[in-house]
Amino acid sequence: MRALVDTSGEGQIASARGLVKTYGKGEAAVRALDGVDVDFARGELTAIMGPSGSGKSTLMHCMAGLDTPTAGTVMVDGEDVGRMSQRRLTRLRRTRLGFVFQAFNLIPTLTAEENITLPLDIARGTLDRAWFDTVVDAVGLRDRLDHRPTELSGGQQQRVACARALVSRPAVVFADEPTGNLDSRSSGEVLGFLRRSVDELGQSVVMVTHDPTAASYAHRVLFLADGRLVGELEQPTTETVLDALRDLGAGREAADHDASLARPSGHAAPGTAGARHAAGPVPR
Amino acid sequence: MTRVALRGIRSHLGRFLLSVLAVLLGVAFVAGTFSLRTMMSSTFSELVETSTVGDAYVRGAEQIAAAASADMAAVRTGVPLDLVEEVAAVDGIGTALPEITGPIVLVGADGTAVAAGNGPPSFALALHPEEPSTELVAGRAPTGLGEVALETATLEASGLAVGDSAQVVLGGELTPVDVVGEVSFGAPVAGATIVFLDPVTATEVFAPEGLVTSIAVYAEGDLDEEAVVERLRAALGPTLDGLDAEVATGEAVRDETRAQVEQILGFVSTFLLVFAAIALFVGAFIIANTFQMTVRQRQREFAMLRAIGASPAQVFTSILVQALVVGMLGSALGVGAGVGLVAGLREVFARMGMELSGQIPLDGFTVLVSVLIGTVVSVAAAAVPARRAALTPPVEAMRDDVAAHDRGSVIRAVVGGLLLAGGVAAVAVATLGELDEPGMLLGAGAAGVVIGTLLLAPTVVPAALRVLAAPAVLALRPLGGLARGNVTRNPRRTASTAGALMIGMALVGAAAVLATSTQASTRAIVENESTADLLLQSATMAVPAEAAREVGEVDGVGAADLLEVATVTVDGDARTAIGVEAGIFTRALDITVVEGALESLADGEVAVQRGTAEDEGWAVGDELEVRGAAGTLSLTVGAIIDSRAIGVPLVLAQEQYGELVPAGQSVIDSVFITLATGAEVEEVRAAITEVITPYVVVTVLDNEEFADQIADQVDQILVILYALLGLSIVIAVLGIVNTLALSIAERTREIGLLRAVGLGRFQLATVVTIESVLTAVFGTLLGVGIGVGLAATLPTVYADEGLTTLVVPWSQLGVVLGLAVVVGVLAAVWPAVRAARLDVLDAVSYE
Numbered sequence A: 001m002r003a004l005v006d007t008s009g010e011g012q013i014a015s016a017r018g019l020v021k022t023y024g025k026g027e028a029a030v031r032a033l034d035g036v037d038v039d040f041a042r043g044e045l046t047a048i049m050g051p052s053g054s055g056k057s058t059l060m061h062c063m064a065g066l067d068t069p070t071a072g073t074v075m076v077d078g079e080d081v082g083r084m085s086q087r088r089l090t091r092l093r094r095t096r097l098g099f100v101f102q103a104f105n106l107i108p109t110l111t112a113e114e115n116i117t118l119p120l121d122i123a124r125g126t127l128d129r130a131w132f133d134t135v136v137d138a139v140g141l142r143d144r145l146d147h148r149p150t151e152l153s154g155g156q157q158q159r160v161a162c163a164r165a166l167v168s169r170p171a172v173v174f175a176d177e178p179t180g181n182l183d184s185r186s187s188g189e190v191l192g193f194l195r196r197s198v199d200e201l202g203q204s205v206v207m208v209t210h211d212p213t214a215a216s217y218a219h220r221v222l223f224l225a226d227g228r229l230v231g232e233l234e235q236p237t238t239e240t241v242l243d244a245l246r247d248l249g250a251g252r253e254a255a256d257h258d259a260s261l262a263r264p265s266g267h268a269a270p271g272t273a274g275a276r277h278a279a280g281p282v283p284r
Numbered sequence B: 001m002t003r004v005a006l007r008g009i010r011s012h013l014g015r016f017l018l019s020v021l022a023v024l025l026g027v028a029f030v031a032g033t034f035s036l037r038t039m040m041s042s043t044f045s046e047l048v049e050t051s052t053v054g055d056a057y058v059r060g061a062e063q064i065a066a067a068a069s070a071d072m073a074a075v076r077t078g079v080p081l082d083l084v085e086e087v088a089a090v091d092g093i094g095t096a097l098p099e100i101t102g103p104i105v106l107v108g109a110d111g112t113a114v115a116a117g118n119g120p121p122s123f124a125l126a127l128h129p130e131e132p133s134t135e136l137v138a139g140r141a142p143t144g145l146g147e148v149a150l151e152t153a154t155l156e157a158s159g160l161a162v163g164d165s166a167q168v169v170l171g172g173e174l175t176p177v178d179v180v181g182e183v184s185f186g187a188p189v190a191g192a193t194i195v196f197l198d199p200v201t202a203t204e205v206f207a208p209e210g211l212v213t214s215i216a217v218y219a220e221g222d223l224d225e226e227a228v229v230e231r232l233r234a235a236l237g238p239t240l241d242g243l244d245a246e247v248a249t250g251e252a253v254r255d256e257t258r259a260q261v262e263q264i265l266g267f268v269s270t271f272l273l274v275f276a277a278i279a280l281f282v283g284a285f286i287i288a289n290t291f292q293m294t295v296r297q298r299q300r301e302f303a304m305l306r307a308i309g310a311s312p313a314q315v316f317t318s319i320l321v322q323a324l325v326v327g328m329l330g331s332a333l334g335v336g337a338g339v340g341l342v343a344g345l346r347e348v349f350a351r352m353g354m355e356l357s358g359q360i361p362l363d364g365f366t367v368l369v370s371v372l373i374g375t376v377v378s379v380a381a382a383a384v385p386a387r388r389a390a391l392t393p394p395v396e397a398m399r400d401d402v403a404a405h406d407r408g409s410v411i412r413a414v415v416g417g418l419l420l421a422g423g424v425a426a427v428a429v430a431t432l433g434e435l436d437e438p439g440m441l442l443g444a445g446a447a448g449v450v451i452g453t454l455l456l457a458p459t460v461v462p463a464a465l466r467v468l469a470a471p472a473v474l475a476l477r478p479l480g481g482l483a484r485g486n487v488t489r490n491p492r493r494t495a496s497t498a499g500a501l502m503i504g505m506a507l508v509g510a511a512a513v514l515a516t517s518t519q520a521s522t523r524a525i526v527e528n529e530s531t532a533d534l535l536l537q538s539a540t541m542a543v544p545a546e547a548a549r550e551v552g553e554v555d556g557v558g559a560a561d562l563l564e565v566a567t568v569t570v571d572g573d574a575r576t577a578i579g580v581e582a583g584i585f586t587r588a589l590d591i592t593v594v595e596g597a598l599e600s601l602a603d604g605e606v607a608v609q610r611g612t613a614e615d616e617g618w619a620v621g622d623e624l625e626v627r628g629a630a631g632t633l634s635l636t637v638g639a640i641i642d643s644r645a646i647g648v649p650l651v652l653a654q655e656q657y658g659e660l661v662p663a664g665q666s667v668i669d670s671v672f673i674t675l676a677t678g679a680e681v682e683e684v685r686a687a688i689t690e691v692i693t694p695y696v697v698v699t700v701l702d703n704e705e706f707a708d709q710i711a712d713q714v715d716q717i718l719v720i721l722y723a724l725l726g727l728s729i730v731i732a733v734l735g736i737v738n739t740l741a742l743s744i745a746e747r748t749r750e751i752g753l754l755r756a757v758g759l760g761r762f763q764l765a766t767v768v769t770i771e772s773v774l775t776a777v778f779g780t781l782l783g784v785g786i787g788v789g790l791a792a793t794l795p796t797v798y799a800d801e802g803l804t805t806l807v808v809p810w811s812q813l814g815v816v817l818g819l820a821v822v823v824g825v826l827a828a829v830w831p832a833v834r835a836a837r838l839d840v841l842d843a844v845s846y847e
């Protein structure tokens, strides 16, 4: 098992040291993140798993500069996010970060194409047509570009959101349960695209998921519990993820365990993902 | 369900406050109008009460002309002064005092005329020591021509004190006087300037022929008014009949006076109520808009209620209950604000020297009407969205992004289109000039155009705003595009927000066109018709006769032609007539003669204005019986003229005019001055200025300045109009604020998302501002377009009334459009700051 913290600083695109996030004060205070040290590798798809309330979303938000940590440092692509002014944070989000939310990712008044190019428009950057085409073809939405979000299916909407997150060639894309609302087929589309964006387009992606099958698309899975990193898995398959979850949950209350496993429902049979994974890039 | 409704208000307090504010403003205007009216009316009836205290009045029997308009008093024949002694001798009569009154100008301590202008009147009264209505509070009663006493408020306004020397213009002459006393009526006199003279002097000046308007009779002991009248009739019946005089009870006279006051005030309050109605109408727009949006936002909540078994009626009722609360709260606060408004106005009036009655009256009627109007408007405005919310099937509402369903849109567009077309057709027909009374049709057409446009607006919003937004979209990528998307996504909302502004702006546009056209028309008239070199006018509307005479003797003045004005009756109907020297038409006035010749004036014939001649069917050669306060003449129509400089129906030669109108009642409106050949205008003007300076109120003008003066008066009216319209625009701005705030609340998650993908705070604020400006500019363009379009038809319709020239004040309209941009930016400030302050994470996870 590789060290959780890569001290060399070489292959990492984003990292956190001693990250603490506390909500509320005094008695009612919740330590959502309780001293997290983590590195996300460049050119990899990293998945984050953990029971509900373990701090996954909080970690993503802190990494993406959407939330300010109570203590600790966050570095993204060599810059200290925690020390940035609102203005610089905004610029960082525009140019070097991509973010995909669990739901509601698109501006309803804009077409799919306009939604995809929105970060570039905001940044007044010039659109790299070739890259745009690559991304659009990768998400398979070429014939849907003129459609409004209401005219797209949930999976298509999430793929548009992924395309938007990638179109400005950000250093890293954070995706918080990008497939949380989707059925297995649609999540397959989205996850396949994320994986290919890493393998073929050289992007770095971090995603949160509750679904072992989804996690099996990743190069690496990190496990979070009670605001701490508690485990890691390289080259995961659905089975190894399930096993890891079972191991981690052994010392914990069953309810928590069930909650974390109950969420992915009706997913593809275990095994296929591993097989696909072994074959490298996943065909859509 | 009521509890659900009330909780709803509590949890969305912010958004309801804006609706409350809208109701408040509208109702404040209504309540303010009513109580202002009541206050004025009570001020005047108090004045009538305290100044007209006689038990009976002897006056000219025949009201030879009823007041033809609100600003014209009834014309009566006079009664001889000799009658006073006979009346006083009747058994049971204590005193009989002739009411002798006439115009006067008082020069204040600062050397300017006291209360000169179009405002409250300035007049002199004979002070009878035994008169019960007046009380000498300081000094003594005046005796002789060189002494006056002043009414308390007049004394204060003049800056003079008892014992000071002053000057008055009396009987057309500048007279030095001493202020010897202060007299009070015991009630505010509403800004009137009142100077008291001793009865002998007053009689000499105002009743040289021995005719007075009336004689006040006071009973001896407590005889009731009816009995006094009885006794006078019994004792003097035949004498009175012979003199064409009558006796009326004090109460009857007071009632008549009060009725006249009411008539004038009625006109004023109708005018104000029109603006109140506009304010409320605009307010209703905002209320409807607010409810439409809040209802839409809470669609899921209602769907949930429906799903757990609430009936559509219950949902409907719960929304109406909220509207009821908003309406009543807004109305109650509005009544309070109205009282505040009137209190402020009274302060302003008092500063301007017009003291009004002490307390602000707030009767049950005012409160009831205001609250009722505010509440009904609120509930009615909320009914439409409430109905829609109640009838939306729960499944549909449960869906995530409730699309704006607009089933009625086609019907509405069709109705709007028909109304617009009908309105335009009606206006077109009215302008053709075939109709006798085009005003009605024009009004109906205008209403059709306005309502049609309001209904049609949602249909044109997408296309219109795409065009309007084009510059912003190109210049500010992608902010312009985002803003455009936001204003076009719910056309109906944008249309009604803009509609509120449209109404006010339509009136602004129309007023601007009317004002400039009026100014241009008068200028044209003055330039076309007046050939005089200089003109003498007075701020009190009456040039002192002595001043006119002195100016006539100035070196270099070839002729000074007087234009005297009075009311006479022709075959029983009151008409304004002017008396001129026949020669004026060869020197100073060049007017169009339609038929006959003006030279006939010299032969004792009259000239008649074309409009009047057409209405009455008079033709050259007809005999008219003309009656004035001093006598009756039978005159032949010698000419039919068409003049706008002389806007009166009847032109008489000076000799006939003198026989009809007693000298004390004639008013010199203006003096036309023609220079002697070879005289230098500037030199003569300087000499004239020297002569008229002591008269304080008299000014000398050339034609250019005369036109400017009229233009200034129009501008003053325009300012008042704009101030009133400003209120409807303030309400409309509130509407934009409201709509923006609600639409931002509606798309909180979207805003969070935009921020998450890198939209800066300032950029977000810019998007909101562009939306606001687009809405404001759209409303203004529609409104100004309609206003200008409709007002442009008026010169064709009302050419006969003096509106001959159409001038569209483009630069002024440009300023209005610029103002719309400013309004848009201002309206955006609060919502934009709120949007920019949203925390990205909170916004994204907003439900």
Ligand SMILES: Nc1ncnc2c1ncn2[C@@H]1O[C@H](COP(=O)(O)OP(=O)(O)OP(=O)(O)O)[C@@H](O)[C@H]1O
Binding pocket: A023, A024, A030, A031, A032, A050, A051, A052, A053, A054, A055, A056, A057, A058, A059
């Ligand atoms: N804004 C907040 N205020 C207070 N507590 C919060 C807030 N946001 C998160 N928390 C708490 O912080 C902890 C971590 O929350 P977080 O949203 O990161 O969990 P998560 O791992 O994403 O859970 P899930 O899988 O359910 O999305 C939870 O106990 C939560 O209650």
Ligand SMILES: [Mg+2]
Binding pocket: A056, A057, A058
């Ligand atoms: Mg989460």
